[in-house]
Amino acid sequence: MNFPLGYRYSTVYAGIRKTEKDDLALIVSDTPASAAAVFTRNVVQAAPVRLGRAHLSASRGKARAILINAGNANCATRTGDKVALATCEAVAKRGQYPANQVIPSSTGVIGVELNPKLIVSALPKLFAGLAPDRFADVARAIMTTDLVPKAASGEIPLKGGTVRIAGMAKGSGMIHPNMATTLGFVMMDAKIAPVHLKPMLASAINRSFNRLTVDGDTSTNDTVLVLANGASGVTPNEKERQVITEVLSWVLEDLAEKIARDGEGATKCITIHVTGARSAEDADKIGRAIANSPLVKTAVFGNDPNWGRILCAAGYSGGYFDPNKVEIKLQGVTVCRNGLAVDFDEAAMKKQMDKPDVAIRFNIGGSGKVETQFWTCDFTEGYIRINASYRT
Amino acid sequence: MNFPLGYRYSTVYAGIRKTEKDDLALIVSDTPASAAAVFTRNVVQAAPVRLGRAHLSASRGKARAILINAGNANCATRTGDKVALATCEAVAKRGQYPANQVIPSSTGVIGVELNPKLIVSALPKLFAGLAPDRFADVARAIMTTDLVPKAASGEIPLKGGTVRIAGMAKGSGMIHPNMATTLGFVMMDAKIAPVHLKPMLASAINRSFNRLTVDGDTSTNDTVLVLANGASGVTPNEKERQVITEVLSWVLEDLAEKIARDGEGATKCITIHVTGARSAEDADKIGRAIANSPLVKTAVFGNDPNWGRILCAAGYSGGYFDPNKVEIKLQGVTVCRNGLAVDFDEAAMKKQMDKPDVAIRFNIGGSGKVETQFWTCDFTEGYIRINASYRT
Numbered sequence: 113m114n115f116p117l118g119y120r121y122s123t124v125y126a127g128i129r130k131t132e133k134d135d136l137a138l139i140v141s142d143t144p145a146s147a148a149a150v151f152t153r154n155v156v157q158a159a160p161v162r163l164g165r166a167h168l169s170a171s172r173g174k175a176r177a178i179l180i181n182a183g184n185a186n187c188a189t190r191t192g193d194k195v196a197l198a199t200c201e202a203v204a205k206r207g208q209y210p211a212n213q214v215i216p217s218s219t220g221v222i223g224v225e226l227n228p229k230l231i232v233s234a235l236p237k238l239f240a241g242l243a244p245d246r247f248a249d250v251a252r253a254i255m256t257t258d259l260v261p262k263a264a265s266g267e268i269p270l271k272g273g274t275v276r277i278a279g280m281a282k283g284s285g286m287i288h289p290n291m292a293t294t295l296g297f298v299m300m301d302a303k304i305a306p307v308h309l310k311p312m313l314a315s316a317i318n319r320s321f322n323r324l325t326v327d328g329d330t331s332t333n334d335t336v337l338v339l340a341n342g343a344s345g346v347t348p349n350e351k352e353r354q355v356i357t358e359v360l361s362w363v364l365e366d367l368a369e370k371i372a373r374d375g376e377g378a379t380k381c382i383t384i385h386v387t388g389a390r391s392a393e394d395a396d397k398i399g400r401a402i403a404n405s406p407l408v409k410t411a412v413f414g415n416d417p418n419w420g421r422i423l424c425a426a427g428y429s430g431g432y433f434d435p436n437k438v439e440i441k442l443q444g445v446t447v448c449r450n451g452l453a454v455d456f457d458e459a460a461m462k463k464q465m466d467k468p469d470v471a472i473r474f475n476i477g478g479s480g481k482v483e484t485q486f487w488t489c490d491f492t493e494g495y496i497r498i499n500a501s502y503r504t
Numbered sequence: 505m506n507f508p509l510g511y512r513y514s515t516v517y518a519g520i521r522k523t524e525k526d527d528l529a530l531i532v533s534d535t536p537a538s539a540a541a542v543f544t545r546n547v548v549q550a551a552p553v554r555l556g557r558a559h560l561s562a563s564r565g566k567a568r569a570i571l572i573n574a575g576n577a578n579c580a581t582r583t584g585d586k587v588a589l590a591t592c593e594a595v596a597k598r599g600q601y602p603a604n605q606v607i608p609s610s611t612g613v614i615g616v617e618l619n620p621k622l623i624v625s626a627l628p629k630l631f632a633g634l635a636p637d638r639f640a641d642v643a644r645a646i647m648t649t650d651l652v653p654k655a656a657s658g659e660i661p662l663k664g665g666t667v668r669i670a671g672m673a674k675g676s677g678m679i680h681p682n683m684a685t686t687l688g689f690v691m692m693d694a695k696i697a698p699v700h701l702k703p704m705l706a707s708a709i710n711r712s713f714n715r716l717t718v719d720g721d722t723s724t725n726d727t728v729l730v731l732a733n734g735a736s737g738v739t740p741n742e743k744e745r746q747v748i749t750e751v752l753s754w755v756l757e758d759l760a761e762k763i764a765r766d767g768e769g770a771t772k773c774i775t776i777h778v779t780g781a782r783s784a785e786d787a788d789k790i791g792r793a794i795a796n797s798p799l800v801k802t803a804v805f806g807n808d809p810n811w812g813r814i815l816c817a818a819g820y821s822g823g824y825f826d827p828n829k830v831e832i833k834l835q836g837v838t839v840c841r842n843g844l845a846v847d848f849d850e851a852a853m854k855k856q857m858d859k860p861d862v863a864i865r866f867n868i869g870g871s872g873k874v875e876t877q878f879w880t881c882d883f884t885e886g887y888i889r890i891n892a893s894y895r896t
Binding site for chain 1: 815845
């Protein structure tokens, strides 16, 4: 992985989570970077989400540092806003940045006061640890119930030189379109104005994180933040920005798939392709309903080619299709044509489904040309175990 | 339980399900009864749903018999429509009813051909077994993954005499507002014209089954059918019909609660009250999001008073509320006020939650006066086990 130039990373254990595992992370750009973010659409928004939005607005889309903690969502608490502000200001003071160029981000339990002293007193060690090669440490420190850290990267050779993108994310429950709970942080070293960066992120998010679901819950803290600091010295033109958007989408898709694969308790990554839709809205509704259906997700867990549940989920999705024209494929094998059962070798199919990747294709079968893709995971006893005891 | 007059019931094992347990049931009214039904809104509709709707329309809301099978949904198969029609016609012939006064109903696996011979050849025994006191046998025969049969009843002393209502239902996965997968059959012996019966059922359903959710999935076979045969000799006036609607609602609420309690793998029945909403739409969206949230449902399973998940679910529901005014009560104890944590005795609360009934109150805290109620169950490892191996 060739990391984007001009960024440094650090992590420490600040005592926010109970187990001694780094829970505080800092990402710093050596120069003010253009910044764009997508935040949760939940009505209940955590303090760092509110402050991050305000800071990006006040700084006109510039950021020097991202301060991230795991173990506490800093949401629905008496002191949340003050804590978010005080910790950002402490980072700004120590780094000599404008306070509004520090973006806070939190993940963890809701409704428990976050002690700002834990963070402030950890800052000397956090700053002292900053290094260009500690990207992976941050990816690990932001994990909650994630089992593996998630990173993806790309390099784009442009006329003016090479541009690098590297992203990290955390899942792993409460992942849902509009948007994933995930925290995601993407660094690039191209020089891109904030006014251009924003639509690039929006487009990439729509093709990636907004098509990812683990359990249908949307959290209060969802944030995906992208920085572009220009350290490569390359200023892409409009056409080249489109190429960068493609690679950014690819990086975010890769992260989305990794989040699905590491969904709480998941044993499989399920990819749902919907084809032949009349509109993007129809395709989205159908794909999302299939991806969210506990019955589909438990059937996949049990290696059960129960396509009736897929048809049924599409049926209540609200997306248009003609049930008499539907074709459903599981792992490439047609199991339903024109809405009716197709004979298939059940034993062979069970074997096909007993793999870490399961592909569901739902072809609407009309004359529509729109298609889409969703990612989710299977629904297992492990999910229940994790979530029945998250706080204990 | 005093059963409505003029009905007879029977069940047999016809060999539709693999295990030898009655899977075919018949409910007969001695005279043509007024009939009203609510069917699934899923785009994919099982053959018996389509035929039942057609029959009720052709008979102008009259029915003599309901033919129900478990073990096969008769949905998404090549021969489904023919099978539904042939079996209804066989019942009509044997009972000497008009064919369109026989309503079919099926529940079970989707996409597997249903052999009509199994049903037709079981009819002699099925008819021979008809008796006024076999209501409970039918309630048992229509069960799929249900653990207990579900019945509820009421008696209404009116001026002209007593009127009786008795209902039965089956769950237990794929239960969702609009509407529950449930099959539900309600018999009354009041004399009520079809034109009056329809709005009575619609009103009662809206207050009961449409507020019930187990896993958010809506099936292809959902049917609630109510018959009123006039065998009591009592013809209620408009005011009395309102009273009957109340009791009908109560019977359906009772069945809905029983379905929630017996949800697949459920250990608890969760009742969600939403109060203080500006509109019924807001209240419904909030209540439904809380009831459907896997994170809320797993927290309840784990006796975890994790009200942050409740607030979060309301937040993404799309229903209006001010997060700074919300009050949340768990088992009567305030855990969140003005959107913030309230101190409570965690150990005592865990004990309170370790009960078969868990009450969540979500007070929007504004000046709104609208309230609503939803029923659901906790989300457990048992649900996963059941649904990962349904067909095997």
